[in-house]
Each structure stands twice: as structure tokens, then as C-alpha cells.
Amino acid sequence: MSHATLKQLSDGLAAGKFSSVEVTQNFINKINNLNKSLNCFISVDEARSLTQARTADALRAAGRAQPLTGVPIAQKDIFCAQGWLTTCGSKMLSNFVSPYDAHVIERFNQTGAVNLGKTNMDEFAMGSSNETSFYGPVRNPWDRERVPGGSSGGSAAAVAARMAPAATGTDTGGSIRQPAALTGICGLKPTYGVVSRYGMIAFASSLDQGGPMAHTAEDMALMLNVMAGFDARDSTSLQRAATDYTADLARPLAGLRIGLPREFFAQGVSADVAKAVEAAIAEYKKLGCSVVDVNLPNMGLSVPVYYVLAPAEASSNLSRFDGVRYGYRARDYTNLTDLYQKTRAEGFGAEVKRRILIGTYVLSHGYYDAYYIRAQKLRRLIAQDFTNAFKQCDVMMGPTTPSTAFKLGEKSGDPVQMYLSDIYTIAVNLAGLPGMSIPCGFDGAGLPVGLQIIGDYFSEARMLNVAHRYQQVTDWHMRTPKDIGEGVSA
Amino acid sequence: MALTLTDVKRVAQLARIAIDDTEAHATHAQLSGIFKLIEQMQAVDVSAITPMSHAQDVVQRLRDDKVTETNQREHLQAAAPQVEGGLYLVPKVIE
Numbered sequence: 001m002s003h004a005t006l007k008q009l010s011d012g013l014a015a016g017k018f019s020s021v022e023v024t025q026n027f028i029n030k031i032n033n034l035n036k037s038l039n040c041f042i043s044v045d046e047a048r049s050l051t052q053a054r055t056a057d058a059l060r061a062a063g064r065a066q067p068l069t070g071v072p073i074a075q076k077d078i079f080c081a082q083g084w085l086t087t088c089g090s091k092m093l094s095n096f097v098s099p100y101d102a103h104v105i106e107r108f109n110q111t112g113a114v115n116l117g118k119t120n121m122d123e124f125a126m127g128s129s130n131e132t133s134f135y136g137p138v139r140n141p142w143d144r145e146r147v148p149g150g151s152s153g154g155s156a157a158a159v160a161a162r163m164a165p166a167a168t169g170t171d172t173g174g175s176i177r178q179p180a181a182l183t184g185i186c187g188l189k190p191t192y193g194v195v196s197r198y199g200m201i202a203f204a205s206s207l208d209q210g211g212p213m214a215h216t217a218e219d220m221a222l223m224l225n226v227m228a229g230f231d232a233r234d235s236t237s238l239q240r241a242a243t244d245y246t247a248d249l250a251r252p253l254a255g256l257r258i259g260l261p262r263e264f265f266a267q268g269v270s271a272d273v274a275k276a277v278e279a280a281i282a283e284y285k286k287l288g289c290s291v292v293d294v295n296l297p298n299m300g301l302s303v304p305v306y307y308v309l310a311p312a313e314a315s316s317n318l319s320r321f322d323g324v325r326y327g328y329r330a331r332d333y334t335n336l337t338d339l340y341q342k343t344r345a346e347g348f349g350a351e352v353k354r355r356i357l358i359g360t361y362v363l364s365h366g367y368y369d370a371y372y373i374r375a376q377k378l379r380r381l382i383a384q385d386f387t388n389a390f391k392q393c394d395v396m397m398g399p400t401t402p403s404t405a406f407k408l409g410e411k412s413g414d415p416v417q418m419y420l421s422d423i424y425t426i427a428v429n430l431a432g433l434p435g436m437s438i439p440c441g442f443d444g445a446g447l448p449v450g451l452q453i454i455g456d457y458f459s460e461a462r463m464l465n466v467a468h469r470y471q472q473v474t475d476w477h478m479r480t481p482k483d484i485g486e487g488v489s490a
Numbered sequence: 491m492a493l494t495l496t497d498v499k500r501v502a503q504l505a506r507i508a509i510d511d512t513e514a515h516a517t518h519a520q521l522s523g524i525f526k527l528i529e530q531m532q533a534v535d536v537s538a539i540t541p542m543s544h545a546q547d548v549v550q551r552l553r554d555d556k557v558t559e560t561n562q563r564e565h566l567q568a569a570a571p572q573v574e575g576g577l578y579l580v581p582k583v584i585e
Contacts, residue, residue, distance in 0.1 A: 096569060097568075097569065098569075099562070099565050099566050099568065099569060191545075192544075192545035192546060193545070193546055193548075206543065206544050206545065207545075232551075232553070235550065235551065236544070236546070236548070238546065238548070298534075300530075301530065301531060301534065303527065304527050304528045304529075304530045304531045305531060307524060307527065307528055308528055308531070315505060319505075319506075322506075323571060324570070324571070324578050324580055325569075325570055325578060326569040326570055326571075327569075327571075328571075329571035329572070333581065334581070335581050335582075335583075336580050336581045336583050337506070338508075338581075339580065339581055340506040341506050341507060341508035342508050344505070344506055344507045344508070345507050345508035345509065348507070353507055353517075354517065354520060354521065354524075356505050356507065357498065357501050357502060357505060357507070357517065357521065358521060358524060358525075360501045360504050360505040361493070361497065361501045361521075364501065364504065370532075371528070371531075373541055374531055374532075374536055375531060376541035376542050376543055377536040377539040377540070377541050377542070378531055378534060378536060378539075379541075379542040380539055380540060380541065380542035381534070381536075381539060383542060383545075414523075415520055415523065415524055416523050416524060416526075416527050419524075419527070430545075431545065432544075432545020432546060433545075457546075
């Protein structure tokens with residue numbers, strides 16, 4: 001069962017071929033075998049998962065099953081889950097057992113899905129390699145000396161290594177798409193406001209968005225059907241009519257106009273990545289799509305703009321970690337200020353502190369206009385570039401990342417080099433658009449390459465259709481790394 | 491606008507993060523590199539552009555002025571480092 005897609009597991013459960021308890025146990029065994037070497041999960045609670053599986057089997061026996069009832073899904077450790085340790089990859093929350101469920105967790109619980117465990121991530125989602133986690137780096141199943149990307153690196157590597165059939169992620173500047181690309185799986189960051197942020201530990205609130213990570217577009221559609229929807233507890237959640245994201249999957253692509261932003265194919269992209277992406281576009285032409293060059297002239301500014309706005313919002317959001325109401329508290333302190341200062345110095349890792357300091361600086365008196373307001377103005381220019389380009393095309397395509405997975409330690413000493421690894425994903429968050437990465441080939445060393453698909457606002461169903469049709473004629477998404485053990489087909 | 495070592499220490503103080511001299515020096519070097527990247531923003535004329543604070547131009551929702559939260563004090567305080575009699579304990583602030 002462990003090499004099966006979510007859809008195959010869902011069908012197998014519906015047909016009575018196996019129970020949720022069997023499926024869940026199978027994946028728990030895979031986790032037990034592989035987690036020591038890959039470090040994908042921060043916490044696993046076998047008893048709790050199996051209890052959920054038994055409940056799901058009972059729901060099914062009572063005739064009340066939905067498509068994802070009984071299907072195990074790994075949850076990024078940024079989502080609060082009642083009774084589960086929820087660390088956000090940080091020492092600051094190393095003892096935090098959440099007293100409540102995030103909206104996304106609530107939705108999965110309501111549909112009877114099984115929480116398979118909490119996945120490793122960069123601390124507070126700040127990182128592109130999973131090396132900033134307090135719980136140690138995650139290793140890429142395709143080459144264990146390489147990073148899986150980040151910040152949703154644990155989720156990505158767990159799905160790639162078939163330790164989970166699917167997982168949740170969150171994406172502030174590329175944290176779903178970049179690790180999906182580097183581990184050869186699919187990841188979707190929905191339009192800002194489609195998935196509630198309630199109970200999703202905040203990094204940069206105007207950019208953060210949760211989304212699915214899985215093997216196929218169809219699996220992501222099944223997950224998005226559960227995850228998306230209005231929630232009054234998130235003030236930026238959008239009130240829209242419910243969408244069935246699976247409805248349009250099979251729609252023919254003839255006539256689809258694909259925009260190729262020239263900036264994505266300029267200097268900086270590695271030859272192997274460019275080659276795989278161009279081959280994917282050739283495949284789309286065979287499916288009846290047309291191709292048009294478009295321009296995003298301000299895209300080069302997206303990294304600098306992001307590194308003002310995201311740290312500014314983070315410095316404000318992370319002020320809540322003060323050692324008073326929950327989480328870590330320093331042991332020795334002389335007064336209240338000392339308690340705050342030592343708690344935060346000891347509880348946060350180096351990258352998180354760096355970003356809090358950047359954010360505090362750009363928001364401080366005398367610098368606010370020069371940095372924060374200027375960045376917000378440039379954000380509008382970047383968003384307008386996309387609006388203009390979408391007049392000529394239905395979706396845009398390009399590489400998700402400039403290169404394939406890099407080595408552990410290769411960029412961790414140089415924050416700027418690390419930040420630039422998100423150069424193709426960040427602009428999408430700034431604009432609030434939906435973005436996706438799907439596998440489209442391998443480089444010469446056998447490392448996966450991701451194709452990025454960017455859609456207009458609320459075009460997730462169309463994007464999933466675009467990805468699904470490609471996956472009907474290619475098999476990159478079904479390739480598995482070596483040394484991940486035996487799988488059983490559904 | 492070069493970032494100085496004094497700036498780093500001042501900002502750490504504002505952010506309530508204890509920082510010693512060695513860390514301040516290392517942080518200063520790293521932040522200077524990051525600000526070099528950020529300074530690319532200064533090359534563009536932004537005088538005619540309205541700042542974009544959010545991805546969607548939506549109006550803030552209002553709700554009825556009714557109590558919607560139930561009292562969960564004990565449940566929520568179970569996660570606190572130190573509580574007594576339903577109160578969070580911190581070092582004495584007022585003499």
C-alpha cells in the first residue's frame with residue numbers, strides 16, 4: 001500500500017480491500033524504519049493515529065465515509081493539533097502541547113482522515129533547506145547528503161520516501177513548492193485567503209498560505225477539497241462558493257495559452273533544470289497548448305522586497321513568544337525584561353533571530369518609509385506585472401528552483417545565497433497568486449526537477465487540471481528514490 | 491544607509507533578544523550582507539505607487555458585538571511555564 005497514491009488508498013478503502021488501521025499501521029512501520037536516517041517527523045503518536053484509524057473504519061462501517069476517511073496524512077508541525085506536541089521546528093515550542101486544533105486539522109478530523117504525525121520544518125518556517133530546525137536537518141531521500149528544501153522539508157521528504165501518502169505544507173516565499181521540486185513530489189500554494197490560517201503558527205501573515213503536498217494533482221485536489229473554505233476566525237479568509245477541485249481534472253488542454261516569463265529562463269537557472277522544464281513545455285504543446293513569451297520586469301526585486309516585508313511581519317508575530325503564556329522560559333533571570341531577553345535569546349535559533357532583527361530595524365523610527373513602505377509599493381509593481389502578463393496567457397510555467405537539491409551545509413553559512421534559492425517562488429506570494437510545483441524530470445545526478453505552474457487568482461481547479469493532464473502522459477511523479485524499502489500496491 | 495554595530499545592539503534591545511558583543515559582531519556582518527541585497531529597492535522611483543499591504547483588496551469583516559469565546563482559562567494555562575491561582579507568574583514589575 002505504501003507506494004499507492006491517496007486516490008488509490010481512498011478507492012481501496014471504499015472497496016473494502018483493506019482497513020484504515022491496516023493502511024495507517026503500514027505507514028507507521030515505514031516511518032519507524034526510515035525516520036532515524038531521514039528525520040522527516042518531529043513527533044509520531046502511534047496510539048493516537050491508530051485510534052483515529054479505528055474511528056475512521058467505524059465511520060465507514062456506518063456508511064458515513066467521505067473520500068479521505070481513513071486515509072493517513074502527515075501534518076507539518078506548524079499546524080496546531082489538540083493534544084499533539086506542536087513545535088514549529090523551534091526550541092521555543094519544544095514543550096508546547098496544543099490546546100486546540102488549527103482549521104486545517106479540524107477539517108481533516110471532520111472528514112475522518114488520520115493524522116500520521118507532525119513533520120519536521122525550518123524553525124518557524126524560516127528557511128529553504130530544513131537546516132534551521134531545532135530538531136536537526138531532514139535528509140533528501142534521493143541523496144541523503146543533500147537537503148530536501150524548506151521550509152516544508154519534512155513533509156516533502158516524507159511523501160517522497162513514501163513514509164506518508166501525502167502531507168500538508170505552508171508557503172510564505174516558496175516553502176511548499178521549493179521542497180516539492182527538490183524531492184520530486186507535487187505541491188500547491190493556493191491563492192492567498194483560500195485556506196484558513198487559523199491555528200497555523202504565523203510567520204508573515206500577509207503571505208502565509210497552507211496547501212497540499214502529494215504524488216499527483218488528483219491527490220492534491222482531494223486534499224484541497226478538505227482544506228479550502230471560509231473560516232470566520234481568520235480575518236483574511238475569503239468567502240467564496242465551495243469548489244470541487246476534482247471536477248475539472250480531465251478537461252482537455254487544447255487551446256490553453258501558456259505564458260513563459262523570460263525572467264525565469266534568464267541567467268541563473270542551471271542547464272539541467274532548463275532542459276527538463278523545456279521538455280515539459282514541449283509535452284504541453286503536444287497536448288494542444290500554445291506558448292507565448294511574457295515579461296515580469298520587476299521580478300528581480302521580489303527577493304529584496306520579501307526580505308523586508310516577511311521579517312517585518314515576523315518580528316511582530318513572534319513578539320508573542322515571551323516565556324510567559326506558553327512555550328520555553330529561560331531558567332535564570334533577574335527581572336521581567338531579563339526574562340524576555342534570555343527566553344528569546346535561548347529559545348530562538350540564529351536564522352529566526354536574524355529575521356526578527358531585520359524586521360525590527362525596518363519598522364523602527366526613521367527607517368519605516370525607506371524600507372517597509374517602499375517594499376509595499378514595490379510589492380504592488382510586482383503584482384501588477386502578473387496581472388499584465390495574464391492578459392496574454394491562462395497559466396505561466398517555468399522552473400520552481402534555479403538548481404536541483406544542494407548539499408547539506410552548502411548554503412547554510414551564507415544567508416543571502418540561501419535566500420536567492422527562492423528567486424522563482426517569492427514573487428507569487430507577494431502577488432497572492434496560486435503556485436504549484438510538479439515533477440518534470442531529473443538532472444544528470446538523478447535529482448528531481450520541478451516545473452512551476454502559476455495561475456491567476458482562484459484558478460486552482462484549472463491548474464490542477466493542467467497538472468493532471470501532464471501526469472496522464474508522463475510518469476515523473478511516480479518515480480521513487482532507491483533504498484526506501486518495499487512498497488505494497490493498492 | 492549602512493547598518494552599524496550600534497544599530498544591531500539597539501534593535502536587539504527593541505526586539506528583547508539578549509545579545510553579547512561576539513554575537514553582535516557576527517550578526518552585524520551577516521545583516522550587512524542582507525541589507526546590501528535589500529538596498530536594490532532604492533533604485534526604483536516609487537513616488538506614484540500606492541503601498542500594497544495585502545494580496546487581496548478586501549474590506550475587513552465586522553461581526554456582531556456578542557461574546558463568542560467561552561472561558562477556557564485552566565485548559566489554556568496548562569501550557570504556561572508558571573501559573574498560580576489562575577494568574578501567569580512573572581517577576582515583580584511594580585515596587
